[in-house]
Amino acid sequence: MNTSTHEIADRIYRISTCVPDAAPGGFTFNQFLVDAEEPLLFHTGPRRMFPLVSAAVARILPLERLRWITFGHVESDECGAMNEFLSAAPRAEVAHGATGCMVSLDDLCDRAPRKLADGEVIDLGGRRVRHIDTPHVPHNWEARVLFEETTETLFCGDLFTHAGNGPAITEADIVGPALAAEELFHATGLSPATGATIRRLAALEPRTLALMHGSSTRTRCGEALRTLADAYDRLTRQL
Ligand SMILES: [Fe+2]
Numbered sequence: 708m709n710t711s712t713h714e715i716a717d718r719i720y721r722i723s724t725c726v727p728d729a730a731p732g733g734f735t736f737n738q739f740l741v742d743a744e745e746p747l748l749f750h751t752g753p754r755r756m757f758p759l760v761s762a763a764v765a766r767i768l769p770l771e772r773l774r775w776i777t778f779g780h781v782e783s784d785e786c787g788a789m790n791e792f793l794s795a796a797p798r799a800e801v802a803h804g805a806t807g808c809m810v811s812l813d814d815l816c817d818r819a820p821r822k823l824a825d826g827e828v829i830d831l832g833g834r835r836v837r838h839i840d841t842p843h844v845p846h847n848w849e850a851r852v853l854f855e856e857t858t859e860t861l862f863c864g865d866l867f868t869h870a871g872n873g874p875a876i877t878e879a880d881i882v883g884p885a886l887a888a889e890e891l892f893h894a895t896g897l898s899p900a901t902g903a904t905i906r907r908l909a910a911l912e913p914r915t916l917a918l919m920h921g922s923s924t925r926t927r928c929g930e931a932l933r934t935l936a937d938a939y940d941r942l943t944r945q946l
């Protein structure tokens with residue numbers, strides 16, 4: 708497995724590892740590093756990927772400078788290596804919504820996590836990340852996304868998940884491949900709230916969508932979110 712790194716927005720790095728057998732055409736696991744006075748990592752990667760991901764982070768900044776460890780929800784690809792990162796970075800804290808802390812992270816984290824209220828901003832010094840609760844979207848009670856306000860980058864986690872090992876940034880449609888992957892994995896917790904939650908993210912009109920699985924995009928991001936929301940509304944009505 709090879710890990711590649713691309714700067715997808717100013718001082719925001721996408722660290723990507725493709726696992727060939729995880730889906731037809733391969734399946735990428737992406738982490739995002741926000742380089743600021745208080746550097747933030749969004750997704751740690753699975754525990755067994757820690758050597759690859761930590762080496763990629765260390766090529767950008769010393770691991771011990773990491774200040775915030777964040778992720779969309781509690782699954783091994785999102786946060787399996789959080790305690791390895793906590794141990795490599797003595798000043799680092801996990802930051803997550805209150806539900807995630809109460810249900811899982813107060814117990815799972817080797818150091819107590821920082822609890823964030825919906826809409827709360829962490830000032831990283833040069834970058835500002837807003838925590839947004841998105842319960843059950845795309846899955847898990849504690850689900851959330853982060854919005855970096857200065858570059859208008861939405862770290863949308865598993866939203867738009869698609870297979871393949873495409874470029875770091877694509878100008879191609881990402882909704883079609885996401886719906887194809889949905890048919891394959893059935894990963895989204897469909898409910899009457901799914902579309903509305905995604906439409907709230909569209910209202911941010913992000914300039915970049917940073918995807919955990921697949922290519923990120925800077926092309927018509929708000930429109931892509933609204934199209935995805937409409938598609939999930941249709942799927943929900945078919946239940
Ligand atoms: Fe997930």
Ligand SMILES: [Fe+2]
Nearest residue numbers: 784785865919
């Ligand atoms: Fe994921």
